[in-house]
Amino acid sequence: MQDLPAIGWNRQNGLAFDFPLHDSLSYYHIDLIGRLRNTYTQDDLSLILQVNAPSGVWFRDTVYFGLIHAYDRIWEDFRFSYCSKVAFAQKGVWRFELWHNMDTDPLKGVLAIGLSIRKEDNGKK
Numbered sequence: 683m684q685d686l687p688a689i690g691w692n693r694q695n696g697l698a699f700d701f702p703l704h705d706s707l708s709y710y711h712i713d714l715i716g717r718l719r720n721t722y723t724q725d726d727l728s729l730i731l732q733v734n735a736p737s738g739v740w741f742r743d744t745v746y747f748g749l750i751h752a753y754d755r756i757w758e759d760f761r762f763s764y765c766s767k768v769a770f771a772q773k774g775v776w777r778f779e780l781w782h783n784m785d786t787d788p789l790k791g792v793l794a795i796g797l798s799i800r801k802e803d804n805g806k807k
Contacts (some may be wrong), residue, residue: 683715683796690788696732699778699797703736703770712764713798714745714780717757722791725749728783729795731764736774744783757793767802 684697714729727747734740747762770776778797782789 683717683794685794686792687788690790691782691792693782693784693787693789696779696781697795699780701776701778701797701799703773703776705801706770706773709766709802710768710770711766711800711802712768714747714762714764714795715760715798716795717759717793718749719757719791719793724784724786724791727792730781730783732779734777734779735770736772736776761798 684699686697714731716727718727726749729745729747730742731745732740732742745762745764747760749760780795780797782792
């Protein structure tokens with residue numbers, strides 16, 4: 683998780699997460715996680731995710747999430763399943779970069795965004 687500025691998340695300020703991969707024979711599950719302040723009133727969150735392979739090859743994806751708010755809390759956490767049974771073909775450091783893709787800039791009310799990558803229990807290639 684990376685904290686975002688209290689004044690808001692500017693669209694041009696991406697977040698980067700490095701994932702050192704040592705086991706390219708297993709499958710992985712990727713979640714996007716975050717924390718929203720109770721003042722975040724939008725019913726969705728749209729992000730741009732760029733995945734950079736150790737070789738320099740990259741791809742981008744737009745990720746859109748609908749939100750259900752619990753306004754009686756100071757903040758609310760979320761976890762969205764992005765992909766499961768992901769096979770990383772190369773060992774080395776994979777970089778994941780995130781930008782917000784909302785109409786509002788800076789985007790206010792997002793306290794932190796993160797990435798969770800975990801090895802799936804049942805999967806060897």
